[in-house]
Amino acid sequence: MMKKFLFINILLLFIPFKSFALIEVDITRGNLNPLPIAVSPLSIDENSRKNFEKILQKDNLGSEISIIVENNLKTSGLFNPLDKNAFLQAPDIANLKPRFEDWNLIKAQALITGKVTFKDEKLRVEFRLWDILAGKEMMALAFTTVPNNWRRVGHIITDKVYERLTGEKGYFDTRIIYVAEEGPKTKRIKKLAIMDQDGANNKFLTLGNELVLTPRFNPTSQMVTYLSYFRNLPRVYLLDIETGTQEVVGDFPGMTFAPRFSPDGKKIIMSFAKDGNSEIYTMDLENRIVEKITNHPSIDTSPSYSPDGKFISFNSDRSGYQQIYIMNSDGSNVKRISFGKGIYGTPNWSPRGDLIAFTKLHKGKFYIGVMRTDGSGERLLTENFYQEAPSWSPNGRVLIFYRETKTDANGDGFSAKLWSIDLTGYNERLVKTPTDGSDPSWSSLLSN
Amino acid sequence: MNRSIIISSVLHLVLIMITAMSLPFLSKKPIDLPPIVSVELIQITDKTNIPFAPKAKKTIEKIKEKEKKLVSEQAPPKKVKKVKPDSVPMPEDKVKKVEKIKEDKQNPEKIDNEVKQVSEFEKKELFDPNNIAALIDKSKIENAETINKTDKVTQDQQKNLENTGLSLSEEDALKAQIFGCWSIPLGLPYNENLLVRIKLQLKPDGSVIKSEILDHARMNKPGQGFYKVLAESALRAVKLCQPLRVPSTGYDRWKELQLNFDAREMLEG
Numbered sequence: 001m002m003k004k005f006l007f008i009n010i011l012l013l014f015i016p017f018k019s020f021a022l023i024e025v026d027i028t029r030g031n032l033n034p035l036p037i038a039v040s041p042l043s044i045d046e047n048s049r050k051n052f053e054k055i056l057q058k059d060n061l062g063s064e065i066s067i068i069v070e071n072n073l074k075t076s077g078l079f080n081p082l083d084k085n086a087f088l089q090a091p092d093i094a095n096l097k098p099r100f101e102d103w104n105l106i107k108a109q110a111l112i113t114g115k116v117t118f119k120d121e122k123l124r125v126e127f128r129l130w131d132i133l134a135g136k137e138m139m140a141l142a143f144t145t146v147p148n149n150w151r152r153v154g155h156i157i158t159d160k161v162y163e164r165l166t167g168e169k170g171y172f173d174t175r176i177i178y179v180a181e182e183g184p185k186t187k188r189i190k191k192l193a194i195m196d197q198d199g200a201n202n203k204f205l206t207l208g209n210e211l212v213l214t215p216r217f218n219p220t221s222q223m224v225t226y227l228s229y230f231r232n233l234p235r236v237y238l239l240d241i242e243t244g245t246q247e248v249v250g251d252f253p254g255m256t257f258a259p260r261f262s263p264d265g266k267k268i269i270m271s272f273a274k275d276g277n278s279e280i281y282t283m284d285l286e287n288r289i290v291e292k293i294t295n296h297p298s299i300d301t302s303p304s305y306s307p308d309g310k311f312i313s314f315n316s317d318r319s320g321y322q323q324i325y326i327m328n329s330d331g332s333n334v335k336r337i338s339f340g341k342g343i344y345g346t347p348n349w350s351p352r353g354d355l356i357a358f359t360k361l362h363k364g365k366f367y368i369g370v371m372r373t374d375g376s377g378e379r380l381l382t383e384n385f386y387q388e389a390p391s392w393s394p395n396g397r398v399l400i401f402y403r404e405t406k407t408d409a410n411g412d413g414f415s416a417k418l419w420s421i422d423l424t425g426y427n428e429r430l431v432k433t434p435t436d437g438s439d440p441s442w443s444s445l446l447s448n
Numbered sequence: 449m450n451r452s453i454i455i456s457s458v459l460h461l462v463l464i465m466i467t468a469m470s471l472p473f474l475s476k477k478p479i480d481l482p483p484i485v486s487v488e489l490i491q492i493t494d495k496t497n498i499p500f501a502p503k504a505k506k507t508i509e510k511i512k513e514k515e516k517k518l519v520s521e522q523a524p525p526k527k528v529k530k531v532k533p534d535s536v537p538m539p540e541d542k543v544k545k546v547e548k549i550k551e552d553k554q555n556p557e558k559i560d561n562e563v564k565q566v567s568e569f570e571k572k573e574l575f576d577p578n579n580i581a582a583l584i585d586k587s588k589i590e591n592a593e594t595i596n597k598t599d600k601v602t603q604d605q606q607k608n609l610e611n612t613g614l615s616l617s618e619e620d621a622l623k624a625q626i627f628g629c630w631s632i633p634l635g636l637p638y639n640e641n642l643l644v645r646i647k648l649q650l651k652p653d654g655s656v657i658k659s660e661i662l663d664h665a666r667m668n669k670p671g672q673g674f675y676k677v678l679a680e681s682a683l684r685a686v687k688l689c690q691p692l693r694v695p696s697t698g699y700d701r702w703k704e705l706q707l708n709f710d711a712r713e714m715l716e717g
Binding site (some may be wrong): 026027028032033099109131133140166354395397 | 591613614619622623626627628629630631632633634636637647673674677678680681682683684685687688701702704705706707708709710711712713714
């Protein structure tokens with residue numbers, strides 16, 4: 001019996017079984033083309049349209065909001081909003097149930113629809129995001145707010161769509177503070193100015209009597225710190241954007257540079273020269289205690305915290321010429337991280353924590369670039385005659401900086417403009433401002 | 449005396465009014481920024497992602513009818529279909545119905561590899577995509593038969609290939625096609641393990657019968673937002689790309705395929 005069993009087993013070993021292993025194909029590359037998206041005008045009923053026309057002087061608020069969404073998506077460089085003239089379905093019907101075949105026909109991969117209503121003196125906007133290829137709704141949200149907030153609603157919709165389709169938070173419902181400049185190069189009038197990230201709602205915050213420099217947003221609130229010269233002495237100010245109140249943090253001796261907030265917003269970090277030596281200091285905003293962080297005979301400037309607050313990046317010429325260094329937040333364990341050719345400056349730690357943006361001067365040209373926090377993977381994103389001061393969008397994907405043009409032999413032709421570029425280095429854009437601008441700083445998201 | 453007092457007091461009054469109106473602190477305005485008013489967010493997906501309301505349905509139907517009328521004016525008359533029933537593709541509705549049947553049969557909960565390694569013979573009994581293709585369109589019968597025939601002819605020669613998978617050039621052709629269709633979500637972190645594995649069941653022409661994310665449970669787990677975004681982008685790529693550029697022979701080899709989408713290389717730059 002046992003022998004029979006063994007024999008069958010051995011026989012089974014020799015019978016050829018046909019095996020079909022599942023074929024696996026690794027897809028490790030894709031395209032970086034902007035995603036084709038259709039932004040259908042938000043539908044609006046006649047009664048609401050009339051009410052909004054009376055309050056906001058906008059003929060069709062639904063269309064206006066959709067234009068904001070469309071412009072935001074376009075400037076991000078990640079989306080390609082399709083031409084509205086090609087849309088086959090009316091906005092009100094599309095919002096209820098899109099005919100996916102129609103949207104597929106114009107090569108849309110995603111669709112935004114929505115509805116605007118006037119209800120209890122308030123603006124109610126609902127919107128839906130559809131996956132055209134899968135034929136399903138991906139997201140649906142409704143917002144209620146005062147009618148004057150309509151632009152922000154457009155920005156918030158973009159943030160939600162951006163997050164759903166890219167996986168990271170958006171940066172559209174944000175503001176940018178910068179130094180507005182006017183007049184000839186030798187007699188520049190500099191004012192503090194603020195605007196929405198798309199350039200709308202530009203407002204001047206100071207009159208231009210005093211020189212203002214390096215405004216920086218608090219990462220946790222709508223508070224700004226900046227430097228102003230009062231009777232030729234540098235003075236650090238705190239300005240609450242929401243209330244308009246302003247206070248002096250302190251007068252500091254010698255050259256003071258670029259005050260910046262800590263990630264929790266409780267401290268200011270800056271550099272100033274005491275006894276002829278520039279060091280990095282922090283100031284606790286509650287008790288105003290100043291603490292010295294670096295202690296080296298070289299010039300240490302431009303400090304910037306990592307988002308977890310554990311490290312600080314800064315400039316130093318301790319190796320002979322200006323390079324980027326990082327250290328622990330208490331000043332210990334100083335390490336040089338930039339080793340490329342040229343001079344490095346204005347390091348700025350990304351809110352994502354993975355990269356440090358910088359300005360580099362090499363062979364008479366200025367570059368804006370990024371490197372990993374250990375100094376590896378240096379990438380130069382843009383090159384120009386003069387440009388500096390990169391500031392991160394709150395999601396760590398886009399940088400805003402300023403660029404100056406040469407003056408001609410007569411001293412004319414000088415200008416300073418704000419520019420933005422994303423991490424791919426391809427999507428470079430001029431940020432339109434009513435006057436010249438420099439030293440931009442991006443706020444955190446207004447709605448979280 | 450009185451006159452001069454009156455003149456004096458009037459002039460004083462005028463002076464006070466002018467001063468009051470032109471004093472800078474009175475005219476100074478606070479920063480005129482749009483207020484940051486909270487925006488109420490409501491999830492309406494659950495409430496609204498249902499078959500649409502009867503009123504809306506009526507309006508949609510009316511519009512559809514109108515559009516149908518418009519389309520019917522331009523569309524070829526029905527007679528044409530009767531004249532050439534074989535060469536003209538069948539109406540979409542019927543195709544969809546057939547596809548649904550296929551999916552139902554093909555989808556008896558789980559057909560994992562490990563569950564049952566059904567022999568080819570049994571598989572054909574359960575489901576033969578060529579036969580269904582033939583039901584849809586007679587012209588495809590010929591193709592299907594030729595595919596079967598060629599399979600029979602080359603079966604012996606291709607035994608090795610069947611076990612090894614696609615040849616390099618076949619794989620490259622497929623990869624190149626999907627590379628073009630896959631829009632990588634650029635916001636994903638490059639230092640996380642985000643590998644999306646999609647199992648496909650294909651028709652002989654390379655169109656997709658069924659696509660299934662192998663780690664589907666991960667899609668809806670909290671904190672896996674990035675994975676979900678990547679998985680959705682991969683599914684879009686497959687849908688956009690179909691029919692896939694598969695070899696013209698050896699359907700048995702590649703009728704089931706697994707695509708592993710990994711964006712790390714691209715995101716890392």
